[in-house]
Amino acid sequence: MGLRLHNTLSRRSEDFHPLEAGRVGVYGCGPTVYGPAHIGNFRAFLFYDLVHRYLEWKGYQVRFVMNFTDVDDKTIQAALDDGVSLQAYTDPWIDRILEEADVLGIRRFDLHPRATDYVEEMLELVQRLLDRGLAYTTEDGSVFYDISAFPAYGQLSGRDLDQARTGERVSADEYGKDDVRDFAVWKGVKQEDEEVGAAWDAPWGRGRPGWHLECSAMALAEVGETLDLHIGGEDLIFPHHEDEIAQSEGATGQPFARYWLHVKHLRVEGRKMSKSLGNFITVGQLLDEGVFPAAIRHQLLSSQYRSELNFTRDGLEASTRAVKRLLAFEDRIREHPVAPDAPPTSLLALSDEATEGFTRAMDDDLNSAGGLAALFVFVNRVNAVLDEVPALDPGERDRAIRVLESLDSVLGLLEVGRRSRIVDASLREWVEERIRARTSARDRKDWGAADTIRDELAERGIVLEDGAGGTRWKWEEDAG
């Protein structure tokens, strides 16, 4: 059984088959870079990362693009407030978001285009819409998409156009639209736009691109006329994605995206979070507080992407413990003795079961919670085996390690968790010398001396664990 995805277009789970066998083109809507990205943004990015990793794990050749929206009302306003150019304002935010993504183990996608680098493509797109009679210009140099000319409008969000409320809270006449539901593909220039360098010449008048147009242009240019997958937050279904469809299909005559995936919003400590409410927490804040990056990753993956996720401090602690357990397990199996004549165990069967269970869960609309469960079942079972046998067959052990690595190449928990354990060589030598001294004290049953050394190490945040194979040490914050 293969991958099935819940397609927003049909509101059902469908078998996933890319247009071209073996190759997948994906476009994920990135953030508007007018400030730090919050944890909610990262739920989405981390989901993109999961899609990216899982598709590759399944053997697809993936082309994955996630944009940055660096020109819109908010970025312009923010640049204006700071008295700098648009680019000078947005650059640092883009860098910061990428850095935080790195910390969480979100692998870079194939391309991270920024809207302002695609103005040429946008101009072409607008021209095509005008040529096809799908858009009209207004006196101030704006261009609007004529929704009445695109009958399929509303198919993604499932809304009845005639029912749409008109007028209220929308500055309908701001740019001189024919119909309030029409949306801007190009906005006539304003003084503020010029001040921050957010204005470009166009045949129909100087101005700047509309938000929805940006994504259409980047997706068409960098992924192709028909995307296999288009991903975004649930809030983007309407109007953003609806408008992208209208523009893209209006211009190309081809289906824009075959499968649409939408990530549910998360909550923080039980409350809704949004930029406009100002109660967002950022990854930077969490890291400053000493939160284990892998724990953030774990919590964000601990529920399926279409279900609500409540991001909490308690949850973070639970996730920290869970990840540490995984790290301890990895150490344990890697260090477990092997012997050529070791009797066979159930490791091979357990390895197969883990891979099957993981695949079953992930194939079912990317159920990362189920995937995680499959991994932990594996941990429990293998631990039990390691308790039983003093030595493993080398082939069996390697197989189990490979499965662990394989599942983690998608989940990324060990990958991120391991990073916080890097130590320099001289420190390692000193610690190991102290451990040897303690071991000889213990051999003499000089418990006083042994405990003194343990305390000495503890003062430096190092925790010792005595096991059958000798004494191991860890950083206190990494210990269980």
Added chain:
RNA sequence: GGCGCCGUGGCCAAGUGGUAAGGCAGAGGACUGCAAAUCCUCUAUCCCCGGUUCGAAUCCGGGCGGCGCCUCCA
């Protein structure tokens, strides 16, 4: 008002017709000089009511409760 989602043990979270995965926390036990780590065992009938069915957490109806989108937003 329109469209939609959810309600599983103390907390988090899978499971969509065949008798409840997993994580965290808790209890008891094994191991240990002490400890840590690890392992073993234990703790749920799935918001309520009614219906369909041999059989439902899973389907249908009603109720109660939480939430999202409809406007910039992942």
